Amino acid sequence: MEITEQDGLTVATVSRDEAEDGAWRARAAELDLVRLGEPGTEDAVLHRLGFTARPKWVNWVAPLGGSPDEWLASLGGTERRNVRLAHRFVAAEGMRLEVHQGLTERQLDAFLPVYDEQIAGMPRGRNFARKHRDRLLEGADGLLSVFVHADGGADSPLVAGSLWQWRPAESVLQLRFSAAAADARSGRVMRAAYAAAFDRARAGGLGYASLGNDPSLFGHVVQPGLFTFKSRLGFRALPSEVLNPELAGEFQDRFLSLRALADPSLVVAWGELRGRAPGWPAAADGPSPDLLVLTGDGRAQGLPSTGFRRTRVLAL
Template identity: 35%
Template sequence: MTTAMVSITESYGARIGWIRPDDAVGLRRQDVPDDVNLVRVRLDRRDDEQWEQLRRAGFVVKPGYVHWVSEVGESEQSYAARLAGKARRGVAYARRRVDDDGVTISCEPLTPDSFDGFHSLYALQIAGMRWGWNFAAVKREEVLDDIDRYIIVSGRRGEELLGACIVRLEPENSFARARFTAYAPEQRSQGLSRVLLWSALNEARARGFARFSLGVDPNLYGHIAEPGLIRFKARLGFVPVPSHHLEPELGGYHAEAVVGADFFADPCVALEYRDSTSAYGVAVITHRRDIDLAEYTTTVAPHGVRLAPSPLQKG
């Protein structure tokens, strides 16, 4: 079998076959090795004509990673006023529930001991994921070498750590970013995640920072960052920014075609470009016939939601 693959790499368990833009048009399933889950083209620049040609061939044009960023606003009240009523009520309900559950929220400078205590919770969370990656362990020495830039926002019941968010402070950019977050399994439905992020946002504002980031997500079809996180972060007032706009070495533009939908979740979802502007749409790839696209509608994707059948379906 001949193949158009230039190389094959692996990312979060997914086997990625890299091809040239000219080879993407007309690519057939039989041209792709059986162990490849995703075909990817690296795009060097914004190019409407090239991008439209790739879309017509069935590829999704997208950033590789996205930062979720928001201006912190002048006050908690003014920030909350920007949110939809349902989102504001969701934050208020989560705060009441956390308070009723006897959880205390605190913010302190990060220490090696508090990092390691957090990491125990983080490692437990990662162990429950099929393709989780322990970034906190990989980055531990990097964080500790620059520990004065970090704070930790924690939720505890007595001495028990139930959740925490480690935040990096970048005063030179008036920017604060959540680097790592983790929660005890029973807290995922209790609102603690929303409360900790809201508290971290308030702390950034109190320290005089202009912007806050919820961190970087691989834009990989819900494989790591689940589709529900798009709506969750959007409802908290955050918008996706291509990561290479903030960190030039991270991500870049890609055109991709999923090889079937059996490796990734079905449906699998990605934020995509429909043109060469920064406005997103949502691409949904699925084998299902009963899919309700309204489930994936979000205000951060003004170009709307579309079914994006892969040209490389298996079988």
């Protein structure tokens, strides 16, 4: 058994024999989760030992629909209202929303400080956009950029932006990075920016949008609010390997504590997709994964569960 600290989580990695023997129990008070280090353990064994198999990463996908109205009609009533309010807010505030095919160095350098500030406000945020600045510019021709400025002035400050990968072979527009100033997020500006990106993708003949890849545990590095936002926009979480094979892989975890996690935390589990996830684009309309809700009181009211085969609640 090996005990390590991973971004604030205390993890005990055990072998199959150690899991069977409960070797971790003597140290349980100091652990947040136990991870089975032998991949591919049978589902029946995992269930008996209290472990959950989950993809390491999930990708959020949704059809764009044939028109903006068709996409809006696919959303719940509250989210349709939020999108409409977002457009009204941008117009009422005199903001300038721009959509560009490609990305210039000047545009990226205006975006990165907004992204820096957003990441700095996250307990365990990681600044991948800043890290991959040169790579983004090298692949700029394959990007779609959406920027929202505070007003119509030529030097108006940027309040929100998003960078998207144009993937014609898969008929997908995939989000790479997005950021907004705190007051812009509260004003729903990102919804307006996303809708503009979807419009451009639809006009360009793409059939699907992706809101990018996230760890399958929401409540640690990424938070449940992000899960809720993406889910309510009509997106389904699928194993990232469907669109990004380099992100394949799984964890087999037994969760013990919420000390280092949000309450509730959300785990996208394989469910029936384990070992037989369909390829793209069949996965877009294929089986859904399972959702595991980790909570201190055993309740999960108000959490979105659309897009999942089943939802299970685990009280810790």
